[in-house]
Amino acid sequence: MTRHVPDYSFETAAMARGLARIAGVDEVGRGPLAGPVTAAAVVLNPTCIPDGLNDSKALTARRREDLFDAIMSCAEVSIAHATVEEIDRFNILRASHLAMERAIAGLPIPPDHVLIDGNMTPRGLTLSSETIVKGDARSVSISAASIIAKITRDRIMVDLAQQFPGYGxxxxxxxxxxxxxxxxxxxxxxxxxxxxxxxxxxxxxxxxxxxx
Structure with a gap:
């Protein structure tokens, strides 16, 4: 089985086409029975890319926390959610895309190009974009987004666990x-x-x- 190592090649290729600001986007939380779905959009600074970025699922909890802090300190980050009500009203796929669209829209300056984890472009996204299957293990920008989204959602669920104990x-x-x-x-x-x-x-x- 081929094992991908995230790098900056997708970003470099887009920049070579004149697209200067590249955002990586990913979401977490499609599979749970409870809680929101959370997405993050990250524009990395090419001169300040944290070492060890990878798919959040491939990292230890401690490493994710360390990388979360490193990303937040030197990248542009936007985090957004789709609620449980929206998941039930639409469906989990559409809710995931809503969260992605909101995260992208929340960046302080719109990106010139968006790298999206998966094989579907959110229908509300009008910016230049490309989808990358297993992108969180191939693009460092998407890896960064996956880490931010994962840590953020996990913290939300820890808070909710205090309000509703017993569900773990x-x-x-x-x-x-x-x-x-x-x-x-x-x-x-x-x-x-x-x-x-x-x-x-x-x-x-x-x-x-x-x-x-």
Missing amino acids: WETNAGYPSKSHRLALRNLGVTPHHRRSFKPVHNILYQQENVSD
Whole structure:
């Protein structure tokens, strides 16, 4: 299996076409049963690229935290979310794209070109862009965005875990771990659960039938 190492080649290629400000964009949180989906847009300073950038999933928690601080100190960063209500109203894909669009729009100066993790361009994005499959492991700008989004969302879920103890969000970040699914059955559905997701929907359906 080919193992990609993120580099600056996509950014350099875009700059060679006259596109000066390059933003990397990524999102996290498609799979959880609870919490928002979070996206980040990052414009790296070519003279201040932190060492060791990689797909956030390939890094230790400590390394992610260190890189988060390094990115925030020397890059332009915008973070945005799509809510649980938006995930349920639209769908997780559209909500993810909304978060991406908001993150890009939140940059202090619009980028000339956007590098997007995945194979789909958000339909509301009108800027010059390209999609990169497994981009978080191939482009350092997207790697940086994945780290910022991951750390930010994890912190949100830790905060929510204090308000709704018992679901293990401080460790599972809302993903459907065995303990989270058990807590759903025993403790019920919170306002932060995605009602359109099957495990949550099924519990609500069962509760409705019991109450009938």
